[in-house]
Amino acid sequence: MNSASSLAVDHLGVQYRMVKALTNVTCSVNSGRLTGIIGPNGAGKSTLLKAMLGLVLPTSGQVMWGDKPLKQQLDRVAYIPQRSQIDWTYPATVWDVVLMGRIRKTGWLKRYSTVSRRLAADALERVGIANLKHRPIGQLSGGQQQRVFLAKALTEEAEIFCLDEPLAGIDKKTEAIVFNILHELAHTGHTVLVVHHDLGQAITNFDDLILLNRELIASGSREDVLTKNNIQRAFGGHVPFFESNAA
Numbered sequence: 001m002n003s004a005s006s007l008a009v010d011h012l013g014v015q016y017r018m019v020k021a022l023t024n025v026t027c028s029v030n031s032g033r034l035t036g037i038i039g040p041n042g043a044g045k046s047t048l049l050k051a052m053l054g055l056v057l058p059t060s061g062q063v064m065w066g067d068k069p070l071k072q073q074l075d076r077v078a079y080i081p082q083r084s085q086i087d088w089t090y091p092a093t094v095w096d097v098v099l100m101g102r103i104r105k106t107g108w109l110k111r112y113s114t115v116s117r118r119l120a121a122d123a124l125e126r127v128g129i130a131n132l133k134h135r136p137i138g139q140l141s142g143g144q145q146q147r148v149f150l151a152k153a154l155t156e157e158a159e160i161f162c163l164d165e166p167l168a169g170i171d172k173k174t175e176a177i178v179f180n181i182l183h184e185l186a187h188t189g190h191t192v193l194v195v196h197h198d199l200g201q202a203i204t205n206f207d208d209l210i211l212l213n214r215e216l217i218a219s220g221s222r223e224d225v226l227t228k229n230n231i232q233r234a235f236g237g238h239v240p241f242f243e244s245n246a247a
């Protein structure tokens with residue numbers, strides 16, 4: 001793993017036709033830390049992730065990993081889009097999807113190696129759904145679907161993990177499994193960046209936060225970011241969880 005590198009977002013701006021989604025965002029994401037991207041609805045959280053990966057074209061700025069743009073090194077990245085963006089009617093089993101994580105290494109229309117199959121089987125065990133291996137993906141619960149895509153990401157052997165709302169609409173048991181794995185990834189030196197949709201107790205799982213509302217409000221350690229002032233600037237009004245927890 002390229003342990004010296006960190007992800008540097010430099011003056012990033014994104015405009016969709018009439019909507020200025022992000023302006024002048026500068027922050028860094030450190031490996032070895034579990035980093036959350038938070039902010040109100042429409043704050044530009046998903047856009048930040050997509051712009052980092054070159055899935056939307058920034059109007060200004062750049063995102064570097066080491067000395068090269070990240071979008072030129074996407075073989076180092078595992079990306080899990082929002083669940084709503086995935087076609088769950090596609091006729092594939094859990095096993096098919098998890099093995100797809102190996103396509104970049106194997107190549108299209110090639111046989112998966114024994115190593116790839118081993119990695120896929122291990123990933124299914126790790127997320128706790130080995131028993132669903134042969135199930136069509138359309139017949140899974142939301143939490144099971146999320147675990148399939150996490151298993152697929154694990155088989156990619158990436159250095160950087162980017163997850164868009166992996167905790168939306170999942171039960172507490174799945175949430176704990178997902179956070180355990182994300183912590184393990186961070187603690188083994190990976191870069192783990194997660195769009196997180198709400199300000200509930202789960203936020204205490206993150207080491208670092210990037211707080212957005214169309215622009216960067218704050219970034220850094222969770223404790224430094226979650227001040228009452230920052231939260232009010234991002235969300236406005238009452239934020240009950242923080243009224244008792246924030247500095």
Ligand SMILES: Nc1ncnc2c1ncn2[C@@H]1O[C@H](COP(=O)(O)OP(=O)(O)OP(=O)(O)O)[C@@H](O)[C@H]1O
Nearest residue numbers: 016019021039040041042043044045046047048197
């Ligand atoms: N493809 C698009 N075309 C036009 N506008 C878009 C597009 N994608 C997002 N937007 C707009 O850009 C802004 C930021 O959207 P984005 O999805 O990044 O926010 P978000 O913080 O992830 O929101 P949420 O928490 O609701 O998922 C919103 O105003 C949204 O309507």
